[in-house]
Amino acid sequence: MMNLFSDIRAVVIASLDAMVAEGVLPEGLDFANVAVEPPRDAAHGDMATNAAMVLAKPAQMKPRDIADALAAKLMADDRVALAEVAGPGFLNLRLETGVWAGVVQAALENGAAFGRSDLGAGRKVNVEYVSANPTGPLHVGHTRGAVFGDALASLLDYAGYDVTREYYINDGGAQVDVLARSVYLRYVEAHDLSVDWPEGSYPGDYLIEVGEALKAKVGDAYLDKGEEHWLEEVRDFATDAMMDLIRADLKSLGVEMDKFYSEKSLYGTGLIEAAIADLKAKGLIYRGTLEPPKGKVPEDWEPREQMLFRSTAHGDDVDRPIQKSDGAWTYFAPDIAYHYDKVQRGFDELIDVFGADHGGYVKRMKAAVSALSDGRVPLDIKLTQLVRLFKNGEPFKMSKRAGTFVTLRDVVDLVGADVTRFVMLTRKQDAPLDFDFAKVLEQSKDNPVFYVQYAHARVCSVLRKAQAEGWDVSDATLARVDLSGNAHEAELKLATKLAEWPRLVEIAARTNEPHRIAFYLYELAGELHALWNRGNDVPELRFLQDNQDASLPKIALARATAIVISAGLGILGVAPAEEMR
Known part of the structure; x- marks a missing residue:
């Protein structure tokens, strides 16, 4: 697959190898940090390369001397029009204009596959995201994690990884008992009886239907009975109902998981014990007493001997308790077992997407995976920050069926899944995001969703008009067109931006940062709109000319742009617009 930056970097490395062979550079230099990137x-x-700057110290040479010699070598390549040394040793490259025509052709020939990468080489990666407690509908905070995780999974798939999308159902803790008791109260209400809601229960309206469904199933069998008669059955019934609700919420956002993994399945199956035994065999489990918490020590704190995981041996700040003094497992133990199971399933990389409130969990979880996999399997934990809702710049409140928060479905119903997804990716996931319901529906350059969609729709409009003229504007035909006439500065800027796409995909995949795709698409759309607007003043730049031969090279450039926009939106989970309404 064409990646112009990789191709030119290969020329740079070959030139450096030749300089070593000629004795211009010493042997044994490491070229790993030599980069070719946009200036x-x-x-x-x-393009620009840092080769002279990064090699100067190990080569014990002046950067400029290396840059001068390298520039002379690079000028021998047919694609390099000019290699110019700047400052202390930066090397800037200008490429022949014909190179950009090759980029447009590659996009037209490869279609949706243009920019796809074999970076992942089929490595198995598990992306766990959302994983909300099954106690109610997903809220706007979960929405950001869902969009980020789903886009990341799509990005990694596009970059050649074998991706599994996974949801961890937290159905093993006390919160599911609270859910069961709350559903029971709705069940009692369904029999036209009044109830008192204790503090800490889930009084949201979304449980009314669940209570009625329970009544339809069991009639009055649980009325006036102690919870020992119904708690377990109602807990399973309520959890299933909530997971059905969560699956429907995710589907409305375009998110579908490959696997739902139940925390409850870890208990009574020997998985927790197996994970702890694995750590014990590595000398990482011991009985000990932790130091008191840093800062103000709670009045009820007292030293207790517990079973501890020596997580400090794998980069954590303190060792972590995995079993309480009464023999019960801590919350950390099933999480260790869950990740032990992931390692046992043969994943090469693990990614967990957590809410911002899980920051304290990062080091201990990384330590656990490092220990369980003997350092073989990396774990990247991405924390998603809060979303603040506004309308016309004012904090926005909705009627909250959930009782205490704005739901994912509320947001999707107001603005649609495509807008929701794109806007959620217009900031890096660890930065707070302001979501203004008025602004995200604006038809202006300040609204990135509209700006990118409008660029794609404009190209579709051009294609429709060309087809109405009876012209063949298929990708196969456009790929054979002579593009040498697309030599205006505005046309070359658009083609240059297209050339960045394969490189951008690999960078975003290496860093697990899908927001880079959204940023790139906004910039690419900007170049398309700029060229369109230049056509208002310079008629020969218009995509549609008086005749087919003059038009096809312009249409080819526009169509190549639409191919990349469509591929990028596909990674983000957004459908490209064919016309704007």
Whole structure:
């Protein structure tokens, strides 16, 4: 697959190898940190390489001397029009204009596969996201984690990884007992009886239907009975109902999981014990007493001997308790077992997407996976920050069927799944996000969703008009068109931006940062709109000319842009617009 930056980097490395063979550079240099990337200022050229700067110290040479020699080598390549040394040893490259025509052709020939990468080489990666407690509908905070995790999974798939999307059902803790008791109260209400809601229960309206469904199933069998007669059955019934609700919420957002993994399945199956035994065999489990918490020590704190995981041996700040003094497992124990199971399932990499309130969990979880996999399986934990809702700049409140929060479904019903997903990816996931319901529906450049969709719709409009003229504007035909006439600065800027796509995909996949795709699409759309607007003043830049031969090279450039926009939106889980309404 064409990646122009990788191709030019290969030329740079080959030139450096030749310089070593000729004795210009010493042997044994490591070229791993030699990069070829877009220059910070487009006026400096099409690409820049840091080769001279990173090799100067190990080579014990002046950067400029290396850059001068490297520039001479690079000028021998047919694609390099100019290799220019700047400052202390930066090397800026300008490429022949014909190179950009090759980029457009590659996009047209490869279609949706243009930019796909074999970076992942089929490595198995597990992306766990959402994993909300099954106690109610998903709220707006879960929405961000769902969108981020889903886009990340799609990005990794696009970059050649074998991806599993997974949801961890937290159905093993006390919160599911609270859910069961809350459903029981709705069940009692369904029999037209009054109830008192204790503090800490779930009084949201969403449980009314569940209580009625329970009544339909069991009649009055649980009325006036102690919870020892119904708690377990109602807990299972309520959890299943909530997971049905959560699956429906996720589907409304376009999110479908490959696997739902129940925390409850870890208990009584020997999995927790097996995970702890694995750590014990590695000398990482011991009985000991932890130091008191840092800062103000709680009045009821007293030293207790517990079973501890020596997580400090794998980068944690303190060792962690996994079993309480009464023999019950801590919350950390099933999480260790769950990740032990992931390692046992043969994943090469693990990614967990957590809410911002899980920051204290990062080091201990990384330590656990490092220990369980003997350092073989990396775990990347991504924390998603809060979403603040606004309308016309004012904090926005809705009628909350959930009782205490704005639901995912409320947001999707108001603005649609595509807008929700794109907007959630317009900030890095660890930065707070302001979601203004008025702004995300604006038809302006300030609204990135509209701006990108409008660019795609404009190209579709051009194609429809060309087809109405009876012209063949299939990708196969456009790929064979002579593009040498697309030499105006605005056309070359658009083609140059297209060339960045395969590189951008790999960078985003390496860093697990799908928001980079959204940023890139906004910039690419900007170049398309700029070229369109230049056509208002310079008629020969318009995508539709007086005749087919003059039009096809322009249409080819526009269509290549639409291919990349469509592929990028596909990664984000957004359908490209064919027309704007």
